Amino acid sequence: MNKILKYRLKPEIALDEQRLEAFMVPKIHGGAQWKLLKRSIDARGRKVSVDVEIGLYEGEGDPWAVSYQKPETNVSNRPVVLIVGTGPAGLFAALRCLELGAKPVLFERGKDVKERRRDLAKINKEHIVNPDSNYCFGEGGAGTYSDGKLYTRSKKRGDVRRILEMLVVHGASEDILKDTHPHIGTNKLPKVIADIRETILSRGGEIYFNSRVTDIVIEKGEAKGIVLANGDTHEGVGVILATGHSARDIFELLEKKKITIESKPFALGVRVEHPQTLIDSIQYHCDSRGEYLPAAPYALTTQTRLNDVQRGVFSFCMCPGGFIVPSATAPGEVVVNGMSPSRRDSKFANSGIVVAIENQDLKGYHKHGNFAALAFQSEIEKKACVATGGQQKAPAQRLSDFIGNQLSQNLPDCSYQPGLVATQLSDVLPEDIYRRLVLGFKDFGKKSKGYVTAEAVVVGVESRTSSPVHVPRKSDTWEHIQLKRLFPCGEGAGYAGGIMSAAIDGEKIAEKLIEQYINV
Structure with missing residues (x-):
């Protein structure tokens, strides 16, 4: 029993x-x-x-054992589904295609996880940003080198347990099935991604790296294929667009071809880093967490009111025992994000602290139409780069100085490898965002005694929280509202917010495409 x-x-x-x-x-x-x-x-x-x-x-049968098994059918000669992007949405769409008897053919502008490491090293050490291979672009997408957190609130969207089991079968620890806030770690996730790639290839799927999509082939109101930067054309029964939240060239392509897109609310702010021992003492109410407790995380949120307008300020992608990393996707911009290795054993704890941005907050950018939020995001990233001399060094202030709007005379140790430049972040951030962040930090200091300290450093800018563009799709078929056989998917289209929700969306979108155009 x-x-x-x-x-x-x-x-x-x-x-x-x-x-x-x-x-x-x-x-x-x-x-x-x-x-x-x-x-x-x-x-x-x-x-x-x-x-x-x-x-x-x-008895011998474990009723809670992993039930997922890798697909066995070879799909080499089955109908082709084109998938643009190899982040979680694209990869899990491909795995679902294998299960349902379709042939996934994936296109990734960046490199595989092994080759991608070299470009990440160049960003950190030489301040060289490869627009096609960086912390956002490449096999596995942004999540591969941005922590590998698997917690999601999107449990109504699909089978969370199934996604976790798929990751376990491809090499992740079974601990992710047990922990309330599962986490793989940036040091282990690349191997899981490589194993998923092997499953896709061994069952007859195809993956093309260094293959940036530059056009969509459209015939009679339907997406029939894609064109690559090298001029090659590939055709299939449908196109799954899973390009992630930073593929600005794809948004521009859709706009150019008059394929409907929309400006979308997102969030923008900074990343704050504390000594992990301080966060441990706040969260665990003790001087030392000891040998059993893991590095403590936190989640903070508040509401701020300026000029009778209320906006949320909240922690985002909190990385206990982690590192701040450079996440720009082009030269001339500075963007920061966070990641943690599996053991979360860094001496630092960092988290994005961001302000919700609504379309009505972008009054000066409405001239950019559907790119209003993107233009706003891009302008701040460029200001951050100019403020630090044009490389990948990031503007920073001690947290106490940020609140007091004073230039820091010196900065504490920080995990951000390219380096920091003492800057008044009020000169980089729009005034209302800066003021809301100050209000947010003050409130967090009341909720978590010791949180506001000169030993914490505020680093700018945290701007790639989600896509600033929405690619609308029909509620029943999940196709684009205007173009048949084009299936917008994942974070880049505005339908997910993390590895798990993107993976679930990828699975569902593959099911919708195959149901309508293969299993008819």
């Missing part, structure tokens, strides 16, 4: 395999076996505890 038991345990028991085993032995009777199913750290009280769910079962 299968049964689930729930316990609230001390961290040294719940997070240590041998001690958890010793705790469970007296509770197991007969031929029953047990398995850890879920664990969640609760740090709300003065003493940290861990809530666990333990599954009990009898």
Whole structure:
């Protein structure tokens, strides 16, 4: 008989395999076996505890075992589905194509995960940004080298457990099935991505790297194929557009071809970095987290009111034990993001702190039409680059100086490899965004005593939180509202916000395409 038991345990028991085993032995009777199913750290009280769910079962069959299996059918001679982009949306669309008997052919403007590392090193060490291979573009998309967090609130969109199992089968730790906030890590995710690539290729799919799409072939109101920068044309039964939130050239292509796009709200701000020990002490209410508790995360949000307009300020992509990384996609701009290795063992904790931007906040940019939000985003990124001398060094201030609008005389140690330049960020950010961030930080300091400190550094700018452009699709067929056989997908089209939601959207979009144009 299968049964689930729930316990609230001390961290040294719940997070240590041998001690958890010793705790469970007296509770197991007969031929029953047990398995850890879920664990969640609760740090709300003065003493940290861990809530666990333990599954009990009898016999050889584990009812909670991973059920997903890699597709076995070879699709070499099946109808072709063209997929633009190899981020989570594109890769999981391709895996679903394999399962449903279609041949995925993927096109990636960047390089595979191994070759991509060299271009990331050039950004960090030589300040050279390759527009086709960087922290945003390349195999696996932005998520590959931006932490690998798998938490999502999009559980109504699809089967979250299935996506996690697919990652496990391709090499991720089974811990992601247990943790409330699962995380693979930037050091391990590239190998998972490479294994997914091998599955696609071994089952008859195709992947083309260094293959930037420059045009869409349209015949009689339908997307029939794509054209690459080298002039090659590829045709298929449909085109899945999964290009990510930074593919500005694709947005420009759609606008040029009069394929409907829309300006979209997003969020913009800065990234703040604290010593991880400080965040641990705030979150765990102790001087040291000890050997069992992981590097502490945090989530903060508040509402700010300026000129009778209310806007949210919130933490975004918080990276405990992580690093701040350069995420520009072209020379002449400075963009920052965060990442964490699997062990989250850096001495720093960083998080985006951003302000919600609505279309009505872009009054001076409406002349750019559908590119209003994009133009606003781009202008601030360029100002950040100019402020630091035109390379990838980032403008920065101590947090206390940011709030006081004072130039920092010196800056604390920071994980950002290209380096920092002491700058008054009020000169880089629009006034209302700067003022809202100040209000937000002050409120966070009240909620988390010790958060506002001169030992924290504010780094600009965090601007690629989501796509500033929306590519609309029909609610029933999921095709573009105007162009048949074109399927906008994932973060770049405005339908996802992270690895999990993008993967789910990729699966669903593949199902919709195949249902309408292959299995008819």
